[in-house]
Amino acid sequence: MPVMTADDLHTFLAAEFPQVKSDFVIEEVRDMGIRVRLKVEERHLRPGGTVSGPTMFSLADVSVYLAILAMIGPQALAVTTNCSIDFMRKPAAGTDLIADCTLLKLGRVLAVGDLLIRSDGVEAPVAHATLTYSIPPRG
Amino acid sequence: MPVMTADDLHTFLAAEFPQVKSDFVIEEVRDMGIRVRLKVEERHLRPGGTVSGPTMFSLADVSVYLAILAMIGPQALAVTTNCSIDFMRKPAAGTDLIADCTLLKLGRVLAVGDLLIRSDGVEAPVAHATLTYSIPPRG
Amino acid sequence: MPVMTADDLHTFLAAEFPQVKSDFVIEEVRDMGIRVRLKVEERHLRPGGTVSGPTMFSLADVSVYLAILAMIGPQALAVTTNCSIDFMRKPAAGTDLIADCTLLKLGRVLAVGDLLIRSDGVEAPVAHATLTYSIPPRG
Amino acid sequence: MPVMTADDLHTFLAAEFPQVKSDFVIEEVRDMGIRVRLKVEERHLRPGGTVSGPTMFSLADVSVYLAILAMIGPQALAVTTNCSIDFMRKPAAGTDLIADCTLLKLGRVLAVGDLLIRSDGVEAPVAHATLTYSIPPRG
Numbered sequence: 326m327p328v329m330t331a332d333d334l335h336t337f338l339a340a341e342f343p344q345v346k347s348d349f350v351i352e353e354v355r356d357m358g359i360r361v362r363l364k365v366e367e368r369h370l371r372p373g374g375t376v377s378g379p380t381m382f383s384l385a386d387v388s389v390y391l392a393i394l395a396m397i398g399p400q401a402l403a404v405t406t407n408c409s410i411d412f413m414r415k416p417a418a419g420t421d422l423i424a425d426c427t428l429l430k431l432g433r434v435l436a437v438g439d440l441l442i443r444s445d446g447v448e449a450p451v452a453h454a455t456l457t458y459s460i461p462p463r464g
Numbered sequence: 465m466p467v468m469t470a471d472d473l474h475t476f477l478a479a480e481f482p483q484v485k486s487d488f489v490i491e492e493v494r495d496m497g498i499r500v501r502l503k504v505e506e507r508h509l510r511p512g513g514t515v516s517g518p519t520m521f522s523l524a525d526v527s528v529y530l531a532i533l534a535m536i537g538p539q540a541l542a543v544t545t546n547c548s549i550d551f552m553r554k555p556a557a558g559t560d561l562i563a564d565c566t567l568l569k570l571g572r573v574l575a576v577g578d579l580l581i582r583s584d585g586v587e588a589p590v591a592h593a594t595l596t597y598s599i600p601p602r603g
Numbered sequence: 604m605p606v607m608t609a610d611d612l613h614t615f616l617a618a619e620f621p622q623v624k625s626d627f628v629i630e631e632v633r634d635m636g637i638r639v640r641l642k643v644e645e646r647h648l649r650p651g652g653t654v655s656g657p658t659m660f661s662l663a664d665v666s667v668y669l670a671i672l673a674m675i676g677p678q679a680l681a682v683t684t685n686c687s688i689d690f691m692r693k694p695a696a697g698t699d700l701i702a703d704c705t706l707l708k709l710g711r712v713l714a715v716g717d718l719l720i721r722s723d724g725v726e727a728p729v730a731h732a733t734l735t736y737s738i739p740p741r742g
Numbered sequence: 743m744p745v746m747t748a749d750d751l752h753t754f755l756a757a758e759f760p761q762v763k764s765d766f767v768i769e770e771v772r773d774m775g776i777r778v779r780l781k782v783e784e785r786h787l788r789p790g791g792t793v794s795g796p797t798m799f800s801l802a803d804v805s806v807y808l809a810i811l812a813m814i815g816p817q818a819l820a821v822t823t824n825c826s827i828d829f830m831r832k833p834a835a836g837t838d839l840i841a842d843c844t845l846l847k848l849g850r851v852l853a854v855g856d857l858l859i860r861s862d863g864v865e866a867p868v869a870h871a872t873l874t875y876s877i878p879p880r881g
Contacts, residue, residue: 378686380657386657407690407824409686409687409824410685411594412682413569429592430553430588434876437552449569450568455592457550507761518797518799518800545828545830546826546829548827691846735828
């Protein structure tokens with residue numbers, strides 16, 4: 326079961342990643358999973374009004390990271406080792422993105438998270454990503 | 465909704481891929497998804513009794529292919545363009561593998577399928593894969 | 604052979620992606636390949652002084668995009684459909700990143716680019732990425 | 743520098759993986775890299791005479807595995823954790839496949855190998871793959 330709440334994770338994010346903290350809202354923390362909202366702002370957009378690829382990558386990366394921390398606590402310095410992301414549809418213009426993330430594996434040295442990104446209120450997914458994190462040994 | 469049943473797909477597999485037809489049983493066909501059983505035989509195993517990586521790749525590839533055909537019919541010559549697969553746990557020895565596949569996208573030229581592979585009766589997934597197929601234009 | 608020069612690509616980038624144009628310098632355009640420098644600024648960094656994952660994703664994405672445009676010209680609205688990226692080493696602090704990109708395939712509907720990202724002057728690669736772009740039919 | 747020769751690797755393969763040993767010929771072992779030939783036989787083919795996807799996956803997997811062993815010796819029980827593979831062109835009919843593999847990283851716990859697969863004598867690559875292996879701690 327999670328050892329950090331959504332509030333704990335917000336506090337952690339604000340302290341460690343002040344430059345992105347206002348981008349993300351943790352909407353739900355559950356066993357081996359998390360739901361994160363990206364509050365879309367002008368700076369996330371490409372010409373035409375859709376959210377940029379790097380912004381979606383960022384949402385995917387943060388979501389898996391926070392899902393891991395929620396389970397193992399804030400002491401870990403996990404780093405991304407691999408990300409595979411499929412961009413499947415254009416995001417709806419001017420709409421927040423919601424990432425729904427499940428940890429498929431939370432091992433001693435590797436964790437694997439899988440997620441779908443959707444435009445808020447739209448069923449068909451915008452993107453799908455799978456990320457692997459390397460978890461350093463505890464001190 | 466699917467236009468081919470599990471029986472239709474078995475018939476198609478036997479005609480087009482006689483060399484692998486006895487490996488796979490289609491257990492369920494649903495809207496944009498499929499469940500396929502790999503009947504594990506000696507030839508699928510690595511020393512130690514676990515199913516080999518190429519065999520799991522084969523299960524993933526066939527599952528997405530059949531999920532696409534179920535939706536668009538047997539006329540298509542879809543080809544795999546990308547596969548990303550994460551191997552997360554050792555399969556249980558001497559146990560069939562079950563692939564649960566969902567099509568995340570079924571476009572005019574590209575389809576994306578996502579699947580989990582589990583040892584029959586075991587909840588924790590053995591592998592996760594995402595595959596992209598290119599669908600040639602209809603004649 | 605390329606139909607756009609480094610200067611052409613800089614002009615295109617400035618017109619179409621004004622928000623990122625100052626991040627990237629195209630150092631070389633060659634047949635089916637390109638070398639792009641990311642001028643690392645404060646905003647690209649994570650705590651600790653290393654370049655963030657989303658920034659490296661952005662460099663990878665732009666590099667393959669520009670390698671494609673260099674070959675087919677600026678008329679195309681190519682979109683990323685898949686990216687697989689491996690993060691292998693920490694970038695050197697305060698150092699530009701260099702992406703060396705090769706197009707492995709430039710088909711009628713799909714292009715595949717492969718690249719290594721290195722810290723300027725360091726041989727061991729920081730990251731490796733492979734991206735697929737979908738190329739829309741010409742009007 | 744490598745600690746195993748091509749002959750050492752053939753002997754290892756014959757002892758540990760007798761079911762596939764006759765498929766592969768190690769053509770070159772170099773520092774952080776290897777070249778492996780798949781001797782194409784009837785059983786590797788799909789209808790139409792092209793090499794099947796699982797066979798190419800198998801070639802990719804074996805090549806990275808042997809490249810790692812060549813560098814660290816036969817004691818290791820390395821396991822594949824991730825593979826991303828792009829299928830770009832149809833292999834030439836009735837022609838061996840050649841995999842050219844480079845290790846991009848050979849760390850204490852993770853190794854990353856990158857490779858191109860070509861039909862023997864044809865420059866344009868058939869497939870590209872990147873694999874991550876997890877290396878267990880030495881006893």
